Amino acid sequence: MSLDDLTRLVTDPAIEYRPEVRWWLAEGLHTDETLLREVDTAHRLGFGGMEFLAMDEAGIDHARYGWGSEEWTHDSHVVVKETTSRNMAVSFTSGTNWANANLPTITPDHPAAAQELDVVTEDLGPAGSRSGLLPRVDLDAEAPTTQLPGHRGKVTEQHLVAVVAARVLEATTLDLQSVVDLTDQVRDETLEWRAPADGQWRLFVLWMHGTGQTASPSASVNYTVNYLDRDGVEAVIDYWTSVVLTPELREQISRNPRVQMYMDSLELSTYGAGGLFWGRTFAEEFRARRGYDITVWLPFLLRSVPFMAVSTTYHYDVREEHRVTVEKVRFDYVRTLTDLYIENMLRPFASFLHDNGITLRSEISYGLPFELTRPGPEVDGIESESLEFGAQIDAYRLMAGPAHLFGKQYSSETGATTRNHILDHRFYDQIIATQLAAGITKTVLHGWASTAGAEGVTQWPGHEGMWSRFSERFDTRQPAAEFYPLWNKAIGRYQAVLRQGRPRIDVGILRTDHFTDNTIGLALTDSEGRRIQDEDAYGRMWMRDRQNHWWQDLDMQDAGWTYEFFDGSLLPRDEVSFTDGLVQPDGPGYQALIVYQETLDANVAAKLLQWARQGLKLVIVNGARELKWLVAGQHTTHHQAAARTPGLDGRDEELAQTMAELRALPTVAEVHDPAHSRQALRDLGISGRAEFTTGNQSVLSHLREDGDLLHLYLYHFLYETGEPTTVEVALPGIAAAHRIDAWSGDIRPHHGVRHEAGRTIVTVSLAPGEMALLTLDRAAAQPTGSDPVTAKPLQEISQWTIAVESWDAGDLEVISEDRGLGYETREERPLTAITRLDAGHGPLRPWKDLPEVGPEVSGVGEYTATFTLDQAPAAGTRYVLDLGSTAGALGCVQVNQGVVKGFDTSCPQVDVTGDLRPGQNQVTVRVSSSLNNRLLARGYYDAIPDIIASFTGGNETQQTTVHGHGLLGPVRLLQETTTS
Incomplete structure (x- = not known):
C-alpha cells in the first residue's frame, strides 16, 4: 500500500471495517416491519454487520415463536436478506445458551447429546465386603443449580463405565498406590468384592449419562450437543442441512461474502457428582493419545465446577509426594478434551460451514477446561470478550497469539457489563482502545435490540433483549445514536488501518493453561464483600493499577515492547516457521520467545532447541507469578521454568536434557527474576521495533508493517488516573511521519520527528484515554525532521x-x-x-x-x-x-x-x-x-437486580447516582x- 492508497482507505472506510452489533431478537416475535426498520437503522447509523440470536421473551408462545419455529425461520431469512442487500455482514449465533446450538432431534440419552461422567460411592471398613447390584445415579433427584444459564431436562439412561476402589487416608485424601480397577469383576452390574484389611476403603462407581442441559427459547425442547464425540457435530450438520439451510436461505448466503457462524462461549454444564465431561469414545481416545488407561485415575479427576472451568475444585487428593503425578494426569485429561473439541467439533463444523459459504468465528474454548489458544488454527476468526476478561490487555494478548500466528481475524464482543444505561460512552471507547492495542480490529458491540417487544412486558426505553441487569445497548434508544455515524466511521478508520500488512510483535510468551480465568469481569467485590462498580474496576484497578494478570512484570510494556501469549504446542505445526531470526516472519515476526511456566512439553522444547541452534533468541525466566483466579485471589508462582513435562508421559528426563542443551547455547539466556527479562533480551541483541526512548508507564502501542509503511497505534490507557504524557517512539528506517485523524479522515504531516542511527523517532503527546494513529512512509524521498507542535490558547x-x-x-x-x-x-x-x-x-x-x-x-x-x-x-x-x-x-x-x-x-x-x-x-x-438520570428518576433501577449480588446470593438492585x-x-x- 502507498500513502495515496492509505488516503483513499481512510477517507471513507468501507463497510467491512465498521463495528458490528449483536442483535438480541425477541425470539421470532418481531414483525417484518420491525425487522426491516432495525436493519435499515443499523445500516444508517454506520454499523457494518449484525449478528443475531433468539433471546427469551416473556408473555409469548415459545412453540410459535421460539428457535426452530416457522416464525424464527422466516425472521432469519428476512435478516439475512436485508443485511445482504445493504452489503452488511450477517452472523448466525451458536452457543450452549442460544437454542440453535442445541437440537430438537436428540434426547439427553442420544450419543449426540452432551455426556458427563457421574459417580456414586460406597464406603467399606477393613476387610468389609459388598455384593449385589452396584448403586446407580439417581437421575430423578433434583439437579443442583449452577451459576450458568440453562437447566437439566429429563435424563433416563446411564451406562456403567468403571468401578474403582481406593484406600482412604483422610476424609478427601486417597492412597494412590492402593487404587484398584474392579471393572472386569462386574457381572450384569453386580459386584462381589472384599476390601483389604488395612484401613477404610471407598468404592467409586462411575456412570456415563447425558447432561440433559437445555436452553430456551425454542419451539421445542432442544438439548445441548456433544462437543467431544463426532456424533454431536454430525447431528448439528444433519439438522442444518435438512432443516435450517433451506434453498431460499442458501441463495441469500451465496450473495453475501461475509456470512458467519459465531460460536459463543461454551457455557456447558454437568450436573452430577462426578463433574466430568465425557463421551462414548473418551476412554479409548485417552488411551490412544496419552499411552495409558485413565480408569484408575478417575477418583482424582472428580470435581465440582460451580461457574466456568476456573472454579474447578477436585474432590480427592493424594499425599504430597504423589501430587505432581496426579497433576500430570489431570493435565492429560483436559488436554484430551481439547484434542476432541478440535477434531470432533471445530474442524468438521468449519468444513461444513465453508462448503455452504459460511465462515466460523468463535470464542474458542471459553468457559470449559480446554486450552484457550490451541484451537485457533481451526477457525476463521478468533473472538475475545470484554466482559469475561474485564477488558484487560493481558487477556487480549492471550488470544492475540493464535490470531496473529495463523493470520486470523481477531475480534471482540464489546460492551457487556454488569450495568445498564448507566455508563458514559467514554467507558466503552476505552474498551475499544484497549482492544486495538492488542491487535483486535473487529469490534462487535454487545449489543442491539429493537425497542419493540411483546405486549404487556415492554416498557420504555424499550425491549431489553439481553436482560435489563446486564450489558449495554447501542441502538436508537440511546441519545448518542445521533452521533453513531461519526463514531462508527472513526472506529472504522482505526480498524481499517490496523488490518493492513502484518502485525509486528516483539516477543512471544509460551503459556499453557486449561483453566484460564475468564471471570475477571465479574470480580467486582472487595475483600469485605462490598460491590465495586464496573467504572471503578475498569478505570482504576487491574491493568490501570499496574497489575497485569499473566505476565506481571511491566518492564517490556513500559519500554514500548510488544508481546503476546500462545500455547507452545502451536510451534511445531507445519504452518509455523522460523526464518531469518524471526518466528513466523510473515505473521507477528517474534524476535524472541520466553519460557516461564514450570511445565513444558518435550516436543515443544525440542522445537525450541532446533530453532535456537539456527539463531532463535530465547529467555528462560524463573520465579514468574501469574493470576490463577482473581475472584478467589489465587495466583501461581513458577519457581523453575520448564522443570517438568505437563503430562504423565515419562519424558521429564528428556526435557531436562533438552533444556540443558538450550541453556548452553549463546542465543539463550536464563534469568531468575522476570524484571530482568528485557535486559536479557537486549543482551541477546533484541530491541523493540517501536521502542520508547525513555520508559513510559502510561502508553500502550501496536505496530503493523505494510510494505514501506509502518502503522503505529498509541494509547494512553490511564484514562481515569493518569496525567497528560509525551512519549518518544523509535521505529526502524528513515521515514516521513503522518498523523491520521480518525474523526475526519485527514492525513497530515506529523510534527515532532527526528532521525538518528537509521531510526525515525516520533514525539507524541497524549491526554489520558487518548488514542493516536500514525503512519511512517519509508519510501518518502528525503524525509526531514520537524519540531513538535505547541498549542497556544487564542481565546x-x-x-x-x-x-x-x-x-x-x-x-x-x-x-x-x-x-x-x-x-x-x-x-x-x-x-x-x-x-x-x-x-x-x-x-x-x-x-x-x-x-x-x-x-x-x-x-x-x-x-x-x-x-x-x-x-x-x-x-x-x-x-x-x-x-x-x-x-x-x-x-x-x-x-x-x-x-x-x-x-x-x-x-x-x-x-x-x-x-x-x-x-x-x-x-x-x-x-x-x-439514560442514567432519566431512568433513575423514573425508578427504573429499583426493579433491576444487581447481577453480581445474584451470584453471591444477595438481592440488591443496581445502584447509581445522578450524573453530571x-x-x-x-x-x-x-x-x-x-x-x-
Missing part, C-alpha cells in the same frame, strides 16, 4: 446559549402482522417523547445544575456561541477547538456552515482550520448523555505552531 469561549432535548417515555405504538398463518402477531413499541428545555445564556455547567434542566434529564444538549477572530487564519497554521470535557459523551461540532465533526470522548478536540473566517464565527456543539451530563469545558480555541 476561551465562556458564554453559551444552552438548550437540552430531554428524553422521556412517550406513546406506545402497536405493530401488528398477519402473514396468513391463522394468527396475528402483535408488538408494542414504546416511543420517546423529546422536550426542548431552554436554559438561557451563561457559563457551562452540568445539566443537573441548570435550573431549567435539573437532575432528572437525559438526552442531547445543544450549545451555541460566537467568537471573533481579529484576522484571517494564518496559512500553514492549524486551529483546534478544545471542548475540555463532555462528561465522557459522544457529540459533534460545527463551526459556521462547515462540516459536522465528531470527537474523541477522552480528548474532545476538533480541527476547525478550514471552517474559520475573519470576524465573527458561530460554533454549535451537541453533546449526548446516557453536558458540555463542561473549558472550551478554548487553540493555535498550533511548531517550536523553534
Whole structure:
C-alpha cells in the first residue's frame, strides 16, 4: 500500500471495517416491519454487520415463536436478506445458551447429546465386603443449580463405565498406590468384592449419562450437543442441512461474502457428582493419545465446577509426594478434551460451514477446561470478550497469539457489563482502545435490540433483549445514536488501518493453561464483600493499577515492547516457521520467545532447541507469578521454568536434557527474576521495533508493517488516573511521519520527528484515554525532521446559549402482522417523547445544575456561541477547538456552515482550520448523555437486580447516582505552531 492508497482507505472506510452489533431478537416475535426498520437503522447509523440470536421473551408462545419455529425461520431469512442487500455482514449465533446450538432431534440419552461422567460411592471398613447390584445415579433427584444459564431436562439412561476402589487416608485424601480397577469383576452390574484389611476403603462407581442441559427459547425442547464425540457435530450438520439451510436461505448466503457462524462461549454444564465431561469414545481416545488407561485415575479427576472451568475444585487428593503425578494426569485429561473439541467439533463444523459459504468465528474454548489458544488454527476468526476478561490487555494478548500466528481475524464482543444505561460512552471507547492495542480490529458491540417487544412486558426505553441487569445497548434508544455515524466511521478508520500488512510483535510468551480465568469481569467485590462498580474496576484497578494478570512484570510494556501469549504446542505445526531470526516472519515476526511456566512439553522444547541452534533468541525466566483466579485471589508462582513435562508421559528426563542443551547455547539466556527479562533480551541483541526512548508507564502501542509503511497505534490507557504524557517512539528506517485523524479522515504531516542511527523517532503527546494513529512512509524521498507542535490558547469561549432535548417515555405504538398463518402477531413499541428545555445564556455547567434542566434529564444538549477572530487564519497554521470535557459523551461540532465533526470522548478536540473566517464565527456543539438520570428518576433501577449480588446470593438492585451530563469545558480555541 502507498500513502495515496492509505488516503483513499481512510477517507471513507468501507463497510467491512465498521463495528458490528449483536442483535438480541425477541425470539421470532418481531414483525417484518420491525425487522426491516432495525436493519435499515443499523445500516444508517454506520454499523457494518449484525449478528443475531433468539433471546427469551416473556408473555409469548415459545412453540410459535421460539428457535426452530416457522416464525424464527422466516425472521432469519428476512435478516439475512436485508443485511445482504445493504452489503452488511450477517452472523448466525451458536452457543450452549442460544437454542440453535442445541437440537430438537436428540434426547439427553442420544450419543449426540452432551455426556458427563457421574459417580456414586460406597464406603467399606477393613476387610468389609459388598455384593449385589452396584448403586446407580439417581437421575430423578433434583439437579443442583449452577451459576450458568440453562437447566437439566429429563435424563433416563446411564451406562456403567468403571468401578474403582481406593484406600482412604483422610476424609478427601486417597492412597494412590492402593487404587484398584474392579471393572472386569462386574457381572450384569453386580459386584462381589472384599476390601483389604488395612484401613477404610471407598468404592467409586462411575456412570456415563447425558447432561440433559437445555436452553430456551425454542419451539421445542432442544438439548445441548456433544462437543467431544463426532456424533454431536454430525447431528448439528444433519439438522442444518435438512432443516435450517433451506434453498431460499442458501441463495441469500451465496450473495453475501461475509456470512458467519459465531460460536459463543461454551457455557456447558454437568450436573452430577462426578463433574466430568465425557463421551462414548473418551476412554479409548485417552488411551490412544496419552499411552495409558485413565480408569484408575478417575477418583482424582472428580470435581465440582460451580461457574466456568476456573472454579474447578477436585474432590480427592493424594499425599504430597504423589501430587505432581496426579497433576500430570489431570493435565492429560483436559488436554484430551481439547484434542476432541478440535477434531470432533471445530474442524468438521468449519468444513461444513465453508462448503455452504459460511465462515466460523468463535470464542474458542471459553468457559470449559480446554486450552484457550490451541484451537485457533481451526477457525476463521478468533473472538475475545470484554466482559469475561474485564477488558484487560493481558487477556487480549492471550488470544492475540493464535490470531496473529495463523493470520486470523481477531475480534471482540464489546460492551457487556454488569450495568445498564448507566455508563458514559467514554467507558466503552476505552474498551475499544484497549482492544486495538492488542491487535483486535473487529469490534462487535454487545449489543442491539429493537425497542419493540411483546405486549404487556415492554416498557420504555424499550425491549431489553439481553436482560435489563446486564450489558449495554447501542441502538436508537440511546441519545448518542445521533452521533453513531461519526463514531462508527472513526472506529472504522482505526480498524481499517490496523488490518493492513502484518502485525509486528516483539516477543512471544509460551503459556499453557486449561483453566484460564475468564471471570475477571465479574470480580467486582472487595475483600469485605462490598460491590465495586464496573467504572471503578475498569478505570482504576487491574491493568490501570499496574497489575497485569499473566505476565506481571511491566518492564517490556513500559519500554514500548510488544508481546503476546500462545500455547507452545502451536510451534511445531507445519504452518509455523522460523526464518531469518524471526518466528513466523510473515505473521507477528517474534524476535524472541520466553519460557516461564514450570511445565513444558518435550516436543515443544525440542522445537525450541532446533530453532535456537539456527539463531532463535530465547529467555528462560524463573520465579514468574501469574493470576490463577482473581475472584478467589489465587495466583501461581513458577519457581523453575520448564522443570517438568505437563503430562504423565515419562519424558521429564528428556526435557531436562533438552533444556540443558538450550541453556548452553549463546542465543539463550536464563534469568531468575522476570524484571530482568528485557535486559536479557537486549543482551541477546533484541530491541523493540517501536521502542520508547525513555520508559513510559502510561502508553500502550501496536505496530503493523505494510510494505514501506509502518502503522503505529498509541494509547494512553490511564484514562481515569493518569496525567497528560509525551512519549518518544523509535521505529526502524528513515521515514516521513503522518498523523491520521480518525474523526475526519485527514492525513497530515506529523510534527515532532527526528532521525538518528537509521531510526525515525516520533514525539507524541497524549491526554489520558487518548488514542493516536500514525503512519511512517519509508519510501518518502528525503524525509526531514520537524519540531513538535505547541498549542497556544487564542481565546476561551465562556458564554453559551444552552438548550437540552430531554428524553422521556412517550406513546406506545402497536405493530401488528398477519402473514396468513391463522394468527396475528402483535408488538408494542414504546416511543420517546423529546422536550426542548431552554436554559438561557451563561457559563457551562452540568445539566443537573441548570435550573431549567435539573437532575432528572437525559438526552442531547445543544450549545451555541460566537467568537471573533481579529484576522484571517494564518496559512500553514492549524486551529483546534478544545471542548475540555463532555462528561465522557459522544457529540459533534460545527463551526459556521462547515462540516459536522465528531470527537474523541477522552480528548474532545476538533480541527476547525478550514471552517474559520475573519470576524465573527458561530460554533454549535451537541453533546449526548446516557439514560442514567432519566431512568433513575423514573425508578427504573429499583426493579433491576444487581447481577453480581445474584451470584453471591444477595438481592440488591443496581445502584447509581445522578450524573453530571453536558458540555463542561473549558472550551478554548487553540493555535498550533511548531517550536523553534
